[in-house]
Amino acid sequence: MRGSGEEPPASVRGLSSVESAPAAPKPAAPKSAVPRAVPEAAGRVAGGARAGEGPRAAEERPLDVRLVGPAVVVWGLSAALLPLRGAHTAWVLGAAGGAGVLGLGLLLGRVRPRLLAALLLSAAAAACSTGLAGAALTRGPVPALARSGRPAAVRLTVTTDPQRRATDGNVVLRGVVDAVADAATSAPVRVVVRGPAAGEWLRLLPSTQVAVTARARPVPPDGPPDIAATLLTADQPRVLVGPDAPQRAAGALRSGLRQAVAPLSEDERALLPGLVDGDTSAMTPELDEAFLATDLTHLTAVSGSNLSIMMVLLIGRASRARTPERGGLAARLGLPLRAAALAGALLTAAFVVLCRPDPSVLRAAATGLVMLLGLATGRRGSPLPALAGATLVLILADPALAHSYGFALSALATAGLVTVGPRWGEALRAAGCPARLAEPLAAAAAAQAWCGPLLVLRSGRLSLVAVPCNLLAELCVAPATVLGFAALAVAPLWLTGAQWIARVGAVPVWALIQVARLGAALPGAETDWPVGWFGAALLIAVTCALVAAAAWLRRPLVAAFLAVCLLLVLLRPPPLARLATGWPPPGWRLVACDVGQGDALVLSPGDDPGTAVLVDTGPDPHAVDGCLRALGVSTIPLVILTHDHADHVEGLPGVLHDRRVGAVETTTVDDPPAEYARVRRWTAEAGVPLIRAVRGERRALGALHWEVLWPPDPSGEGVPPGPNNASVALLVTLPGLRMALLGDLEPPAQQRLLGAVGPVDVLKVAHHGSAKQDPALIAALHPRLALLSVGRGNRYGHPAPTTLRLLRSLGTTVVRTDQQGDLAVLLTDGALAVAVRGA
Known part of the structure; x- marks a missing residue:
């Protein structure tokens, strides 16, 4: 036998490392339970270990971070300069020029700090692109039209799918203005279509050119950073040029999928198109909230993970891309690597057209194309430089992506998957975790760890079930996506067959929905977390x-x-929760829930802590559901919706879910009609009767009594017009306590209540404390305590300083949900008191 130091025989010396592998096999990296464990079109779609290197060797190579610094500089500087919107273009471009000259000098001078040179050049490029983009949005005929406020003939190219807003029935879309009157331009705008003509706009596809008469409205300081103005119109679109061939094909495929899923139940019919092509128009607020509470919102709309799945089917796992064992459809067809990479690029382009160029889709597509380029040229694939390079190029091309929440979540999730994900997976395997569980668990934890700070920065909530729910979702998403794409491809040829495929695909979709709903139903699914940078x-x-x-x-x-x-x-458990948090306080009588810019008031009958009457539901199903859960309310004999504005009724699905609700009472005016139709549909689906409030109506529940003070019969003379003036106003009494709840009444209706009610202990100030108050009524009520249900940083300026001064001039104590959180009114030894939660 030969010793270890002897030369191998000639028959062995000529073999490649791959061919000699069977003689000394390397342990293969454990496979994921499902294809979707692949990072989003990044690390395993195109690129991986060199020939002869196992997957583990690819994971052990140090991360290539050379492009990370420039990408971070471009992203950060673009985000900082975007709010300027061209106001200091000359200064920005001058600074960009200076940084560029300095960076180029360092680079050409062959000095050692090449990283500094790269960072300076990146900063110069970011400042230049952002400055030019801002200048383009503030100059030209479209901004001038917005400043004038006059209507004008506009030629427009549609760039997104029109969507009908549930709140007001208006249709909203994005487009590029090609001309204002006879002045040519190229300005991105948002279009809001009102009135009966809105339905005609829903038929338009991206790339359609139309003519319309519209007014332009300037973009507010906190508005979208990537549009020049908002166009308002009530005209029907006059089509000048129809959609191009790719958009017609994509529109036909999307329409075919909608027809294929039509026989499914509502939830599956809504979610399956979202998983496949990003069509979320049928998603219900209740289902949206379930996915939000479990941090599964990336699944309710198409994202890079969908592209990953399709790429794995085409090319196989990237770790085997340069080995004889490479998988995927391309290998089965005998395509060489370059042809497989070209096929992947074509698939990526078709994916972007079909699913629309949303920020997360663009990020995934750009990253995947960089990796495919590496595969085609024979270079070693490395996901982190691909991600950083794609991020840098995309933000330079469209600086508005620097402020895109979806783009940031997508990039951060992928960064977590390709940096700490493999290391955490190895640590879990070393700790004894089964190999098939370690990789997806590490991936879910890594993505959550990287995205968590951004989630709490925006919402102030932390999901405690995100990792297990995402782990379970992995088992459902891949089969649902593959079957959904199969239904989409078959529908134009054989609709019946596509419908049967969709029925099979509905099984994993149903399972995914159950994961989201069961996770969201846990009382502690989410916990409050300090909002903002802290x-x-x-x-x-x-x-x-x-x-x-x-x-x-x-x-x-x-x-x-x-x-x-x-x-x-x-x-x-309620006893433990009360012991730990002190909430709800014993003996509470009324709680004003912190639901943002809206109303949700809970009234206790005093004898049963699990039963309450609810007045309004706020704009957010999750927020009102969380407030009721914290109070331990499981039975609501009556929900009173003061009027049909979204900030008072959109939370209704969260109230109806998993609670016994006796009836829902509404006002006498169904305005806006679209919102009332949603209320009617929600109550019908829950089997809850819908009744009307009647002026003078008196009801009681335990020690709780209330009387409807307003509105009168809408057919009567002198009734003030408008949905706010149709708000249900209540006088609520409990032993030792009188409360007036005024909905969103405005002065014309408030004046009609003078003499109908005397002094009260507690006043729910009308219309979130707006300036529209009748001083005579507030003086007549002379409340000891005023509740203001208002959202933090709302764009309406609520509460108005004049209203606050009026209340304080009467010696009234004012408390606000935007500053104190949930507000509980109670009597302590006969004295009026307020307890707060979430300050």
Whole structure:
């Protein structure tokens, strides 16, 4: 036998490393349970280990971070300069020129700080592109039309699918103005279509050119950073040029899928198109909230993960792309690597056209194309440089992406998958976790860790079920997506066959919906977290501390203790929750829920803590559901909707879910009609009767009594017009307590209540404390306590300073949901008191 130092025989010396692999096999990296464990079109779609290197070798190579710095500089500087919107274009371009000259000088001078040169050049490019983009949005005929306020003939190219807004029935879309009157231009705008003509706009496809008469409205300082104005019109579109061939084909495919899923139940019919082509027009608010609470919202609309799945089917796992064992349809057809990469590029382009160029789709497509280029040229694939390079190029091309929430979530999730995901997976395997579970669990945890700070920065909520729900969702998404694409492809040829495919695809879609709903139904599915930059920094610190303590947390007793604590937090038994939080306070009589810019008031009958009457539901199903859960309310004999504006009724699905509701009472005016139609549909689906409030109506529940003060019969003379003036106003009495709840009444209706009610202890100030108050009525009510249900940083300026001064001049104590959170009114030893939660 030959010793270890002897030369191998000639018959072996001529073999490649791949061919000699059977003699000394390397352990293969564990496969994911489903294809979707592949990072979003990044690390495993195109590129991987070199020939002869196993997947584990690819994972062990150090990360290539050379493009990360320039990408971060471009992103950060573009985000900082976007709000300027061309106001300081000369200064910005001058600074860009200076940075560019300095960076180029460093680079050409062959000095060592090449990284500094790259960062300076990146900053110069970002400042230049953002400055020019801002200048283009503030100059030209479209901004001038917005400043004038006059109507004009506009020629427009549609760039997005028109969508009907549920709140007011208007149709909203994006487009590019090609001309105003006879002045040529190219200005991106948002279009809002009102009136009967709105339905005609819904038939338009992207790339259609139309003519219309419209007014332009300037973009507010906090408005979208990528449009020059908002166009308002009530005209029917006059089509000048129809959609191009790719858009016609994509429109036909999307329409075919809608027909294929038509026989399915409502939830499956809504979600399957969203998974396949990004069509979320049929998603219900209740289903949206379930996915939001479990951090599964990336699944309700198409994203890079869908492209990953299709790429795996075409090319196979990237770790085997340059080995004889490479998989995928391309290998089965005998296509070489370059032809497979070209096929992947064509698939990516078709995917973007079909699913529309949303920010997350663009990010995934650009990253995938960079990886495919590496595959075609024989270069070693590396997902992090591909992600950084794609991010840099996209933001330079469209600086508005720097402010895109969807783009940021997509990029951060992918960054987590390709940086810490493999290392966490290896750590889990080393700790004894089964290999098939370790990889998807590490991927879900990594994506959540990277996206969590951005989520709390925006919402101030932290999902405690996100990782397990995402892990379970992995089992459903891949088959649902593949079957959905199959139905989409078959529908134009054989609709009946496509419908049967959709029925099969509805099974994993149903399972996915159950995961979201069961996770969201847990009382502790979400927890409040400090909002803003402090909350994001705190979450980063907590995550780092948990990672650092991972070895200590693996001890059996510690792990079991933490598991029990997590279970208690998720289930939140009412006695334990009250003991831990002090909420709700004993003896509460009324709670004004912090639901943002809207109203949701809970009235207790005093004898049963699980029963209450609800006045309005706010704009957010999740917010009102969380408030009711915290109060332990499971039975609501009556829900009173003061009027049909979205900030008072859109939360109704969250109230109806998993609660016994006796009836829903509405006002006498069905305005806006679209919102009332939604209320009618929600109540019909829940089997809850819908009744009308009648002036003078008196009801009682336990110690709780209330009387309807307003509105009168709308057919009577002198009734003030408008939905706000049709608000249901109530006089509520409890032992030792009188409360007036005025909905959104405005002065014409408020004046009609003078003499109908005397002094009260508590006043729910009308219309969120707007300036539209009747001083005589407030003086007659002379409340001791005023409740203001208002959203933080709302764009309406509520509450108005004049209203606050009026209340305080009467000696009234004012409390606000935007500053104190949930507000509980109670009597303590006969004295009026307020307890707060979420300050």
